[in-house]
Amino acid sequence: MxxxxxxxxxxxxxxxxxxxxxxxxxxxxxxxxxxxxxxxxxxxxxxxxxxxxxxxxxxxxxxxxxxxxxxxxxxxxxxxxxxxxxxxxxxxxxxxxxxxxxxxxxxxxxxxxxxxxxxxxxxxxxxxxxxxxxxxxxxxxxxxxxxxxxxxxxxxGDTRHFAFCNMMLQGFNMLSIARIGGHSRLDKQQHYWGHLKYFSESWVYNLVEKHRRLDHLNITIPDAYFTEDIRRVINSYKLNKDEEFENALPVDYGYCLDNNYPNNCSGDCRHCLHYRFHPKKENLNEAINWLTDFSQTLSRKIDEQISLLTYISQTVNYDLESLTYSITDQEELSYTANELNRLLHQKAMIDSKLPKEVKGFKNE
Incomplete structure (x- = not known):
């Protein structure tokens, strides 16, 4: 748009x-x-x-x-x-x-x-x-x-559904969502909670594609063992060349491009903006497993966080007569939503390091 x-x-x-x-x-x-x-x-x-x-x-x-x-x-x-x-x-x-x-x-x-x-x-x-x-x-x-x-x-009518799910993931409480969405009762939004997992997966997918287009990630994987078709796909992504890493700091399966290292280091390279995934060919399978294992761990954490977000929102102390809600409960809801969004960003960053066309190459 x-x-x-x-x-x-x-x-x-x-x-x-x-x-x-x-x-x-x-x-x-x-x-x-x-x-x-x-x-x-x-x-x-x-x-x-x-x-x-x-x-x-x-x-x-x-x-x-x-x-x-x-x-x-x-x-x-x-x-x-x-x-x-x-x-x-x-x-x-x-x-x-x-x-x-x-x-x-x-x-x-x-x-x-x-x-x-x-x-x-x-x-x-x-x-x-x-x-x-x-x-x-x-x-x-x-x-x-x-x-x-x-x-x-x-x-x-689909965008109304998107808007509800987006507000829930941002930590809006049920009373605020109902008033903005035109619901006269809180229970009318219950079925939207069941769609948050799919909505969050779609959100991650879109962010992955954005990283691929704008940040030029996923373009430095050695292609020695790939088929001709897979090599062609990777070459189409390949904007970062080996010489770009001559002065970079070697880290796990790649390089750190942060000039202020270790001041900005978060402790895990996989979801860092300054990290470039560039494993040696003999370590390629090991390196890909290193990424995918963490991606799967984040998926489980995201599911747990969505369940927690749902529970907290449904147990907020609401006063419908005065149209107010517990500030303490809202703070907890906002904190949980922020943590969920942090996990979603991390997963998108990790998943974007592998071109989707070659994620299944190990099975060939």
């Missing part, structure tokens, strides 16, 4: 800007598709130079039972989100009289092909049209321009 915002033509940017806003908003705020589609044109406000707010199309509800939660419709947002919505205002300024942010007229104005479609007149953009725009974004941008294989596609 960030590449698209940087590289798109003005027409592409205007056409797909509802998709940009859907992604930017609903991956952070757990919005239902209908809530996103019925955002008012004046939904955001600048309160001060640093405080921005968004008003959601939710019906504010007062709790009727002791286990119910007051629903709120106003949340704080960051400056980037505020400015993105202001940019969309500029694209649709001639429709300023319409009370909705997203309109069918705007969609029709940027539509390239018109089929025979019967559509009941509506003031805001119908979901069917936003679904269609998302399909077009996959086909014309992600697949054609960025070579996405198209094997899996998100639906409009």
């Amino acid at each position: 960030n590449f698209f915002l940087e590289e798109s033509s003005l027409f592409e940017r205007k056409k797909y800007f509802p998709i940009v806003l859907w992604w930017k908003l609903t991956t952070i705020i757990p919005l239902r598709p209908i809530e996103f589609l019925t955002l008012q044109r004046d939904c955001v406000a600048k309160k001060t130079e640093t405080i921005f707010q968004i008003t959601l199309p939710r019906k504010k509800q007062r709790a009727t039972l002791r286990r119910d939660i007051d629903i709120t419709d106003t949340l704080q947002i960051n400056k980037e989100t505020y400015e993105l919505i202001q940019e969309f205002h500029n694209y649709s300024s001639h429709r300023a009289k319409n009370k909705y942010l997203f309109t069918y007229d705007y969609y029709k104005e940027h539509k390239e092909f018109f089929g025979s479609e019967s559509l009941k007149e509506t003031e805001f953009l119908p979901r069917r049209q936003l679904d269609s725009l998302l399909d077009q974004f996959y086909n014309n941008v992600l697949i054609k321009k960025y070579k996405y294989n198209g094997s899996e596609k998100l639906t409009l």
Whole structure:
């Protein structure tokens, strides 16, 4: 999405800007598709130079039972989100009289092909049209321009799920999540806890890919014993050459590139930013086992930490009448979430040191 915002033509940017806003908003705020589609044109406000707010199309509800939660419709947002919505205002300024942010007229104005479609007149953009725009974004941008294989596609409601899981992994308590997500009861978010393991694995995978693209890790493995296909894969990664390590400090199965060693040393090279995995060919199997064993240990620790995070969140002392919670419990929840994120970063760093195409080479 960030590449698209940087590289798109003005027409592409205007056409797909509802998709940009859907992604930017609903991956952070757990919005239902209908809530996103019925955002008012004046939904955001600048309160001060640093405080921005968004008003959601939710019906504010007062709790009727002791286990119910007051629903709120106003949340704080960051400056980037505020400015993105202001940019969309500029694209649709001639429709300023319409009370909705997203309109069918705007969609029709940027539509390239018109089929025979019967559509009941509506003031805001119908979901069917936003679904269609998302399909077009996959086909014309992600697949054609960025070579996405198209094997899996998100639906409009998936990002609400992502937002809930992301908030849980960041250490938000259940009461805060419910109020932000529009849940009137705490138990409505219970099923999301069961998806945190898969969500964290996906998060690690994406971070691994980021390390590979941006940090040029996994590119110094000796290729003496590899097949021709595997050697070709590794050569495509190989940006660091042996001569780059001439003045580096030799450590376990590689080199330390930290000029301030040992002042910044964490005690284990495997998840260190300054470490480059570069084993000698006679130690290659041993070196790979050294990495994978620690990766598996971290996987077990991550699972334990997710279970602990779930338990703590569910046992926080909540007062639903006053919409408050125990500060001590929240501090423990935040500490546990920070520890979980530390483990996730460590695992991503370790896993990124082996190109995924050659992880199974020992079995050949």
